[in-house]
Amino acid sequence: MSDLFLAYESLIAFVFINGLLALSVYATLSCGQLSLANAGFMAIGAYTGALITLRAPAVPFLAVLAASALLPAVVAVPLGLPVLRLRGVFLAIATVGFGEVVRLFFVNWDYTNGALGLVAIPQRTHLWTLVVVLALSLYLFGRLRGSRTGYALEAIREDETAARTMGIHTTAHKLSMLVLGAALAGLAGSLEAHHTFIVSPAGFGFGRVVDMLVQAVVGGTAAFYGPVVGAAFLTVLPELLRELGARLGLAPGPFRLFLNGAILLVVILYLPNGLVSLPARLRRRAREAA
């Protein structure tokens, strides 16, 4: 049992980290906005955490994590404020650009060793840390549902113009969710940095945010736990299918990429509410057949 656990400890850790990242994308999706900046926020959090730990080892880990969540959240405000007043697609565009600029900033910054990144970061993330952080985040989103704010977010997602007519402050709500998503992404980045010992700009490319989005959408964005289910599914699946890919003569990188794209496509076309809606759907089908 303990052998099995050790062999898969890293995989389990990534299930939690990816779950947190998928939730960070879900934050903006829950009010109908698509933000693709989360790899950038994640990078800011990861570098913040790694730099504090390396330069000031005495700072407690909790404070390091708080700083890693705070800085991206602060950065998200000036990014979101002008863009969120516009139609949804502008946020996607501005955030694609933002993510790329953050990555290039770290590539060009000598203080963090440019493209090589920071190495030998002490391991301070434990499995239980991840469990606690993810559980707290899920609790937060769970509480949001059914609350006044939760209903406001749903209204904005369904019809923004109508929501505004009803007196909901749409920009403030959308901005809060962007900031929350940025904080979660930064937190996840810092946790990952303290788990894998390294941070480098290559880990925060556009592919990373696509991964997060795929996991959130595949799991399902109609329920707050959907993104976590999706992250677990898509983190474990390539490991299970590795043998199959090798037998088909596909390299692991392209195979995983292809799997992600194909699954995302199938889900968005045929199962718009994601994997978590599958049981109810199957039950309904069974009832109709009977």
Add this chain to the structure above:
Amino acid sequence: MGQQVLNGIFLGSIYALFAVGYTLVFGVLDILNLAHAAVFTLSAFIALALVDAGLSLWLALPAAVAAAGVIGIVLERIAFRPLRGRADSNISGLISSLAMATVFEAIALQIFGPDISRFPPDTFPDRVIRIGGATASLLQFCIVGISVVLMAVLTLLLARTRLGRQIRAVAESPRAARILGVDVNRAIAVAFFLSSALGGAAGVLFGLAFNSISPDVGRSVELKGLAVIILGGMGSVPGAVVAGFLLGLIEVFTVANLGSSFRDAVSFAVLFLVLVARPRGLFGQAATREA
């Protein structure tokens, strides 16, 4: 100075060509096709494979462009048509185009590997032309020429032909177009063919110009394409042309004066400034048209 202007025009012509296709689809469907950069990459690889197989560049270029157009039709069929009429098609279309981009990138990665591929050295005659104090290669001239001709053809096609009128009608209102007897699905498929063919042409020209093609080459133009369509005004073809050249010039002058690490920051700065100051861009219509 003259040299910088020349370089800017050359770079700008590729950006414009790429962005024209981007903005065309947005104008018609109101959906951002995030797989456009992946088509750009695939087309560059197709041209490379054909040249490697012994074909002359002058045959490989149109073949790759046509292939890109066909990929565009497939893309529309798989990722966009099934979503039509769904309430959230704005976001779900973005996501499904992202899914297709991922699949395309996986295909390119599997077939051509992660490393940089290059055209054979004798693909294009290496000749230098002087204008005043500035120099440019024959290749650069051909690239500007081909881009300008393709964009002119597209403009004429949209303005003067029956097909162009149908596409513009669908862009205005799909329902009204259908009532007037336009085959909406066909018009959209044609728009995708044109858009992807132009994006593919930009990919081949970009590959020739910098002679380095890798599966993530599309990423580097994606941001520029987005900046161009925002600057030009979402959905405006003439806007994209002007903004493409403008961005090329701005970028060249920034790199010359501030250093090459600012190359990509320029696009983002342009994009962000336009969004803050004038979201409709240079040639766009109403700033936010809602519901």
